[in-house]
Amino acid sequence: MVKDSKPTKIEDVAARANVSIMSVSRAIRGVEGVSEKKRAEILRLAREMKYVPNSNARSLAVANSNLIGISLPTFAGEVFADILNGMRKTFDSAGYSSVIDTTEYSPEAELNWVRRLLSWQPAGIILTGTDHTPETQDLLRAAPIPVLEIWDQSEDPIDICVGIDHFKAGQMIGEHAVALGYARPAFVSTARGHDTRADARLEGVREVFARLKSAPVLSSRIASDNNFATGFQGTSELLSGDVPDLICYLNDHMAFGGMMSCQAKGLSVPDDIGIIGFNELDLASVLPMELTTVRTLRKLMGIVGARNLLARINGAKTDTCTVLPIEFVPGQTTRPQ
Amino acid sequence: MVKDSKPTKIEDVAARANVSIMSVSRAIRGVEGVSEKKRAEILRLAREMKYVPNSNARSLAVANSNLIGISLPTFAGEVFADILNGMRKTFDSAGYSSVIDTTEYSPEAELNWVRRLLSWQPAGIILTGTDHTPETQDLLRAAPIPVLEIWDQSEDPIDICVGIDHFKAGQMIGEHAVALGYARPAFVSTARGHDTRADARLEGVREVFARLKSAPVLSSRIASDNNFATGFQGTSELLSGDVPDLICYLNDHMAFGGMMSCQAKGLSVPDDIGIIGFNELDLASVLPMELTTVRTLRKLMGIVGARNLLARINGAKTDTCTVLPIEFVPGQTTRPQ
DNA sequence: CTGTTAGCGCGTTCAC
DNA sequence: GTGAACGCGCTAACAG
Numbered sequence: 001m002v003k004d005s006k007p008t009k010i011e012d013v014a015a016r017a018n019v020s021i022m023s024v025s026r027a028i029r030g031v032e033g034v035s036e037k038k039r040a041e042i043l044r045l046a047r048e049m050k051y052v053p054n055s056n057a058r059s060l061a062v063a064n065s066n067l068i069g070i071s072l073p074t075f076a077g078e079v080f081a082d083i084l085n086g087m088r089k090t091f092d093s094a095g096y097s098s099v100i101d102t103t104e105y106s107p108e109a110e111l112n113w114v115r116r117l118l119s120w121q122p123a124g125i126i127l128t129g130t131d132h133t134p135e136t137q138d139l140l141r142a143a144p145i146p147v148l149e150i151w152d153q154s155e156d157p158i159d160i161c162v163g164i165d166h167f168k169a170g171q172m173i174g175e176h177a178v179a180l181g182y183a184r185p186a187f188v189s190t191a192r193g194h195d196t197r198a199d200a201r202l203e204g205v206r207e208v209f210a211r212l213k214s215a216p217v218l219s220s221r222i223a224s225d226n227n228f229a230t231g232f233q234g235t236s237e238l239l240s241g242d243v244p245d246l247i248c249y250l251n252d253h254m255a256f257g258g259m260m261s262c263q264a265k266g267l268s269v270p271d272d273i274g275i276i277g278f279n280e281l282d283l284a285s286v287l288p289m290e291l292t293t294v295r296t297l298r299k300l301m302g303i304v305g306a307r308n309l310l311a312r313i314n315g316a317k318t319d320t321c322t323v324l325p326i327e328f329v330p331g332q333t334t335r336p337q
Numbered sequence: 338m339v340k341d342s343k344p345t346k347i348e349d350v351a352a353r354a355n356v357s358i359m360s361v362s363r364a365i366r367g368v369e370g371v372s373e374k375k376r377a378e379i380l381r382l383a384r385e386m387k388y389v390p391n392s393n394a395r396s397l398a399v400a401n402s403n404l405i406g407i408s409l410p411t412f413a414g415e416v417f418a419d420i421l422n423g424m425r426k427t428f429d430s431a432g433y434s435s436v437i438d439t440t441e442y443s444p445e446a447e448l449n450w451v452r453r454l455l456s457w458q459p460a461g462i463i464l465t466g467t468d469h470t471p472e473t474q475d476l477l478r479a480a481p482i483p484v485l486e487i488w489d490q491s492e493d494p495i496d497i498c499v500g501i502d503h504f505k506a507g508q509m510i511g512e513h514a515v516a517l518g519y520a521r522p523a524f525v526s527t528a529r530g531h532d533t534r535a536d537a538r539l540e541g542v543r544e545v546f547a548r549l550k551s552a553p554v555l556s557s558r559i560a561s562d563n564n565f566a567t568g569f570q571g572t573s574e575l576l577s578g579d580v581p582d583l584i585c586y587l588n589d590h591m592a593f594g595g596m597m598s599c600q601a602k603g604l605s606v607p608d609d610i611g612i613i614g615f616n617e618l619d620l621a622s623v624l625p626m627e628l629t630t631v632r633t634l635r636k637l638m639g640i641v642g643a644r645n646l647l648a649r650i651n652g653a654k655t656d657t658c659t660v661l662p663i664e665f666v667p668g669q670t671t672r673p674q
Numbered sequence: 675c676t677g678t679t680a681g682c683g684c685g686t687t688c689a690c
Numbered sequence: 691g692t693g694a695a696c697g698c699g700c701t702a703a704c705a706g
Contacts, residue, residue, distance in 0.1 A: 007458070007481060009699060020677045025701065033675065050479040055456040056396040057699035060682045065393075075421060081412040088439075097453055099436040102425075116434055119392040121344070142387040144344060226619040253620075260623040282563040283590075286597040346683060357693045362685065370691065394683035397698045 008051045016049065017042050028053060059121060068098040068309070069117035070126045073105045073195070076225045077253065078281050079298060080128070083150060086302020087126070094310055096123065103128075104225075105194050111136045118143055124309050130154040130161065131196050146312035150305045152197055153323045160312060162305040162322040166197045169294055169326050170204020173276055176328050177205070177246055178212050180335050182274055185209055186244035188234035188258055191223035198250045201278070205248055218244055231257025239265050245273060246334070252277035252284050252293055259333065275333035290331035297324050345388045353386065354379050365390060396458060405435040405646070406454035407463045410442045410532070413562045414590065415618050416635060417465070420487060423639020424463070431647055433460065440465075441562075442531050448473045455480055461646050467491035467498065468533045483649035487642045489534055490660050497649060499642040499659040503534045506631055506663050507541020510613055513665050514542070514583055515549050517672050519611055522546055523581035525571035525595055528560035535587045538615070542585060555581055568594025576602050582610060583671070589614035589621050589630055596670065612670040627668035634661050 010028075014021045019038060026033045027042040028051075034042070045051075059065045068091055072080045084100070091098050099117070103109040111133050117125055124145050129152045132140075140147045140158045147159040154161055177185055187202045189195070202219060209215045218241075220234040231254030235247060239261065247262075249255035255277030259269055267273050269289070277284070277293040284291045301324055308318040330337075347365075351358045356375060363370045364379040365388075371379070382388075396402045405428055409417045421437070428435050436454070440446040448470050454462055461482050466489045469477075477484045477495050484496040491498055514522055524539045526532070539556060546552045555578075557571040568591030572584060576598065584599075586592035592614030596606055604610050606626070614621065614630035621628045638661055645655040667674070 011699080021699095022677060022701080023675090026676095029701090035675065038675090050476055052452065052455040052476070052480075054397070054458060054699050055453075056393040056402075056458060057682090058456075058701075059393040060391070060397055060684090061699080061701045063682065075412050075418040076415065078413065084412060098438075100438075101435070115389065116392075118389040119395075121391060121393060139387055139389070143389075226622075228620045228623045232623040257623045260625060263625060283565045285563075286565045286569040286594045288597060288600060348683080358684080359686095359693060360691090363692095366685090372691065375691090391683050394698090395685075397700090398683080398685040400698065 007054075008049045009054065010051070013042065013046050013049055013051050017045050063121070065121050065123055066096045067120055067122040068096050068124050068126065069114075069120070069122040070098050070100040071110055071113050071117075072100060072102050072128050074102050074225060077227060077251065079251070079279055079296075082298035083302040083305075086299040086304075087306040088302075090303055090306035090310070096310070107131065107133045107136070111139075114139060123313050124148065126150055126305065126309065127158075128152075129197060130157060132158075146309055148305050148309040148312075150301065152200075153321050155321070157321060160308055160318060160320055160322075162301055162308060162324065164296060164301075164324050164326050166200035167204040167207075169278075170201035170206075171208050172204070172326065172328055173201070173248055173294065174205040174208025174212075176330070177248075177274070177276070177334075178208060180274070180337065182246040182335075183213060183215055184218075184242070184244045185215065185246045185248065186218035186220065186238050187248045188220045188231060188238065188254060189250045190230065191221050194223055195250065201250075202248075218242070227251060227253035228257040228260075230254055232261045234258070235261035236265070239267070243267075243273070246276065247273065248276045249278060251279045252281040252291060255291060255293070255333075256283060256287070269333050270335050274335060277333075280329055284331075289333055292331035292334040293329050295327040295329050297326075300324065344391075345386045346391065347388070350379065350383050350386055350388050354382050400458070402458050402460055403433045404457055404459040405433050405461050405463065406450075406457070406459040407435050407437040408447055408450050408454075409437060409439050409465050411439050411562060414564060414588065416588070416616055416633075417488075419635035420639040420642075423636040423641075424643040425639075427640055427643035427647070433647070444468065444470045444473070448476075451476060460650050461485065463487055463642065463646065464495075465489075466533060467494060469495075483646055485642050485646040485649075487638065489537075490658055492658070494658055497645055497655060497657055497659075499638055499645060499661070501633060501638075501661050501663050503537035504541040504544075506615075507538035507543075508545050509541070509663065509665055510538070510585055510615075510631065511542040511545025511549075513667070514585075514611070514613070514671075515545060517611070517674065519583040519672075520550060520552055521555075521579070521581045522552065522583045522585065523555040523557065523575050524585045525557045525568060525575065525591060526587045527567065528558050531560055532587065538587075539585075555579070564588060564590035565594040565597075567591055569598045571595070572598035573602070576604070580604075580610070583613065584610065585613045586615060588616045589618040589628060592628060592630070592670075593620060593624070606670050607672050611672060614670075617666055621668075626670055629668035629671040630666050632664040632666050634663075637661065 014024045027039040101113045126148045149161040153163040220238045224230040235258035280295040311318045351361045364376040438450045463485045486498040490500040543554045557575045561567040572595035617632040648655045
């Protein structure tokens with residue numbers, strides 16, 4: 001049932017305890033200035049009365065908060081969950097709490113979320129990637145709080161950033177692919193502009209194949225959040241045309257979907273076709289055939305990002321842009337060297 | 338860089354526009370009482386000055402908010418992301434915003450989050466499951482806002498709930514398994530008490546096998562968030578003892594990990610051993626062998642839950658407990674009928 | 675150690 | 691259509 005009683009406020013507790021409001025305030029916050037006797041009694045009463053401080057009033061009074069606002073593209077997949085896990089631990093132990101929303105890759109949704117976040121006067125804001133609407137950037141550059149952009153890197157971040165170089169990651173994939181003798185590569189991803197980091201990786205692969213082999217990179221793009229199914233469908237579509245000798249994927253889950261599609265079409269991996277994933281996800285550890293993929297340090301990224309943001313909040317200086325290393329992980333889904 | 342200027346407030350905009358604070362307030366909120374000329378000018382200036390309303394002050398003044406607090410066990414896996422997707426759309430279009438945190442299956446973490454949530458005076462709170470610390474329950478029952486418990490069901494929810502009957506789901510699995518002729522079942526899951534819904538499903542399977550076959554259900558439990566790896570390891574452990582003829586899993590990802598383990602041990606599915614997953618995840622759609630699993634309507638659950646909570650917020654009455662249907666999906670990883 | 679005063683930024687109420 | 695007071699619940703700064 002909806003209960004209609006007004007919430008208990010600090011004044012109610014003070015009246016009940018026969019002390020001033022300030023004593024209650026001090027007792028609750030655990031600051032000095034109350035005798036231990038009173039403090040204990042006040043805390044007991046507060047608990048009994050189910051008193052919950054009003055954060056709105058508190059934030060208004062102290063003009064700051066210990067809130068970190070986080071914007072993520074999606075909760076689907078392990079990637080952002082991993083980054084988040086790294087960040088949260090760091091924030092928690094520093095006494096900060098975080099609020100999260102997902103944009104589903106929409107810059108407008110991101111702008112709306114940033115507006116709402118700013119209205120809560122957070123201590124800091126974390127955005128995913130470096131692509132934002134001009135208004136988002138304006139708002140954030142004008143805001144009196146540090147801003148962290150994560151997962152991607154940029155020469156000119158809004159404030160600071162921690163990520164990996166997705167274009168270089170694509171180049172790394174391309175170079176290994178060329179070294180392994182592949183000549184007709186393809187890339188299965190989501191709709192262009194949906195995930196701009198994946199787009200950058202594709203461009204990296206393209207650049208290498210254009211430069212070293214004068215070969216184009218076919219691409220198949222399906223807009224969907226279902227990674228396995230999308231990998232499968234994108235691959236099926238690709239295989240209905242000129243069959244490539246290598247397919248790179250947005251991530252390991254899509255790569256697995258793609259492998260299943262190849263298998264369904266009677267193509268053998270890696271003899272007929274090579275497969276390269278991305279992110280080295282949990283799934284890769286159970287496959288009978290080691291998946292060729294790229295290792296990204298997502299949890300570390302979260303920890304470093306959170307740490308740097310906290311440093312900024314505390315007025316310290318940190319690197320403007322931290323680029324984390326990535327590593328190509330050769331497996332059995334591509335030809336042996 | 339951290340910018341040190343104070344944020345623009347409504348007073349600043351008023352001064353710049355040569356109007357009273359109240360006119361700005363009315364213009365910003367889009368309520369009547371300002372001429373269209375003034376409104377347009379005020380909005381233009383506010384935008385130019387990058388004015389962002391202070392939600393703390395606003396909430397304090399109006400004593401309510403359009404905030405929904407959500408507590409989830411984890412972001413890992415598709416399950417809660419799906420439920421969330423259903424909920425968010427509903428809340429968004431109703432003008433509510435939501436803040437989410439994960440508890441990583443810790444009731445104490447849930448309590449802390451609930452405390453923090455309550456301090457923001459939200460319009461409603463959503464919890465996962467029906468297992469909470471006594472203090473969490475007290476706090477929430479005393480709070481003047483509706484509370485939705487999701488994913489599980491209970492005869493006596495804190496306020497309202499929308500979910501499925503996990504014990505019955507286990508029974509359903511058990512009954513199908515018995516009908517298919519299985520006699521030596523096992524269940525691979527996480528540590529007991531970690532995911533109490535999974536525990537309930539296991540008990541459901543146990544009840545059926547005890548009743549119909551007087552057979553025990555072996556179980557292997559590994560605490561980890563990595564579903565694929567956990568499924569693999571739990572299965573390997575299980576197979577080192579008396580080999581069961583059927584293994585049920587916490588979800589499809591774990592089931593796939595388990596299948597890979599069986600394959601590694603030279604066991605053929607479904608001839609040597611049967612596999613049953615749960616949730617019918619995206620992965621199932623790409624496997625060459627249809628996975629026997631149980632379909633849950635997660636997105637619908639989110640939508641129904643959000644709708645019911647909104648109804649409660651608006652003072653309407655709704656069902657105390659809504660139990661959604663589930664469906665056994667026979668596949669090729671269990672023996673044919 | 676304890677209590678009083680003033681004000682955080684905004685919206686309600688009631689004047690004009 | 692417009693604006694001036696007051697108060698939301700809490701805390702900083704000061705007084706005792």
